[in-house]
Amino acid sequence: MANLNRYLDAIRLPFPLKPLALAYRRASRLIYRLMPKGLYTRALLIIVMPIVILQSVLVFVFMERHYELVSQRMSDAVVREIGALVYILENFPVEDQQQRIEQLASSVLGLSVSVLPPEPLPPPAPKPYFDVIDQALSRAISQKIGKPFWIDTVGRSRFVEIRVQLEESVLRVFARRSQTFASNSHIFLVWMFSTSLVLIIIAMLFLRNQIRPIIRLANAAESFGKGRMEEDFRASGAREVRQAAQAFIEMRRRIQRQIEQRTTMLAGVGHDLRTILTRFRLQLALFGDTPESEAMRKDVDEMSHMLEDYLAFAKGDGDEAVQQTDMALMLEELEEEAEISGTDITATFEGEPEVPLRRLAMKRCLSNLVTNAAKFGNRVEVHGTFENGWLTVSVDDDGPGIPEDQRDSAFRAFHRLDSARNQDQPGSGLGLAIARDIARSHGGDLYLEDSPLGGLRARVRVPG
Numbered sequence: 385m386a387n388l389n390r391y392l393d394a395i396r397l398p399f400p401l402k403p404l405a406l407a408y409r410r411a412s413r414l415i416y417r418l419m420p421k422g423l424y425t426r427a428l429l430i431i432v433m434p435i436v437i438l439q440s441v442l443v444f445v446f447m448e449r450h451y452e453l454v455s456q457r458m459s460d461a462v463v464r465e466i467g468a469l470v471y472i473l474e475n476f477p478v479e480d481q482q483q484r485i486e487q488l489a490s491s492v493l494g495l496s497v498s499v500l501p502p503e504p505l506p507p508p509a510p511k512p513y514f515d516v517i518d519q520a521l522s523r524a525i526s527q528k529i530g531k532p533f534w535i536d537t538v539g540r541s542r543f544v545e546i547r548v549q550l551e552e553s554v555l556r557v558f559a560r561r562s563q564t565f566a567s568n569s570h571i572f573l574v575w576m577f578s579t580s581l582v583l584i585i586i587a588m589l590f591l592r593n594q595i596r597p598i599i600r601l602a603n604a605a606e607s608f609g610k611g612r613m614e615e616d617f618r619a620s621g622a623r624e625v626r627q628a629a630q631a632f633i634e635m636r637r638r639i640q641r642q643i644e645q646r647t648t649m650l651a652g653v654g655h656d657l658r659t660i661l662t663r664f665r666l667q668l669a670l671f672g673d674t675p676e677s678e679a680m681r682k683d684v685d686e687m688s689h690m691l692e693d694y695l696a697f698a699k700g701d702g703d704e705a706v707q708q709t710d711m712a713l714m715l716e717e718l719e720e721e722a723e724i725s726g727t728d729i730t731a732t733f734e735g736e737p738e739v740p741l742r743r744l745a746m747k748r749c750l751s752n753l754v755t756n757a758a759k760f761g762n763r764v765e766v767h768g769t770f771e772n773g774w775l776t777v778s779v780d781d782d783g784p785g786i787p788e789d790q791r792d793s794a795f796r797a798f799h800r801l802d803s804a805r806n807q808d809q810p811g812s813g814l815g816l817a818i819a820r821d822i823a824r825s826h827g828g829d830l831y832l833e834d835s836p837l838g839g840l841r842a843r844v845r846v847p848g
Contacts, residue, residue, distance in 0.1 A: 462524075463524035466555070486499075543561065544559050597620045725758070729754065760784060780836060827846060
């Protein structure tokens, strides 16, 4: 449907067809909004809707054709029997005619008949709506007998009363309702709807079993994206679902193998470089305290700090296990560490403090944000909340901030902004990149916004 809408937008339709195309587009959008979004519900509709439509057609055809046709023929048969009695009464007058007519009707025709004295017919009884018996009998009596009559089909009685006005008498007939219409038609409807209900329930159970492996696959993929490994996940379900699950398992293994290889390589590189830096420090210690050696010590310290940042960014924190973390306590620790370094910081937290996270990684993420905020501002405020399954931590400062058109560039590794940041400040340009990488590894993200303090707001939002 979406492809057809794009096709209609791309082509140029003649003017008379444009209203139709617009109406179709609006109808398709309305149907899309009203249709359920879940796979289970959509699949259930695909099963149920054809059954409902088929049953509606069957009921309509049955009620219109079979039921009315059978009832019409049964009513015609009863009316023909009544017409025969009327013909006998009017054309063959004999003694004891009434008694013989009653015996004939009772023993041969299955009707209860009595001949009444000539008297006016009762007033017409109220006609029920959509009553097949009343309509069929009234039509048949008018066509085949052609005399004044009165009929009563109202009520819950098992009988139908018919009175026919004759020249010298009134013929009253009681017939069973089962003689005038097909009384067992409801059995067909009951069986049809009950069996359909049973089949729909069975289909729902089987469909739920087929959907469950897809849900487990989605949960496993989501957990893996958040750094939470589900070791007990196994491929199950239909063949296509098992293929998708097996492909996910193989992809997860390749990613883990790549991370392990990269971690091993970086550990070796870091060890070698740290060894060289340690030699530099030892050699500088032998030189004594001179202005030249002091400058070289600062360069070595900065190189060591940059090396740690590079390795942390390249290695990531994917090997850390997820654990329940007290975010209120973490913010207090960040506040204490910042105050030790002389930073004016205020940290608050609202909501349930226990959140499943990689604790060291999240603390590194927030520490980078607090360090950046303290580096370029005099006042820092940290506020965290946990509600509706999402953890949000905002770090505000009163510094110069970052222009909105340069905020995306600020996340690039090794990139330092010229206008917003002082290039004389030490740093590797990886603080925001590492922080966003950690936030995304938790299934969330890091956003840069305007701060109420006048500077920059770094907002971390991850699912709990």
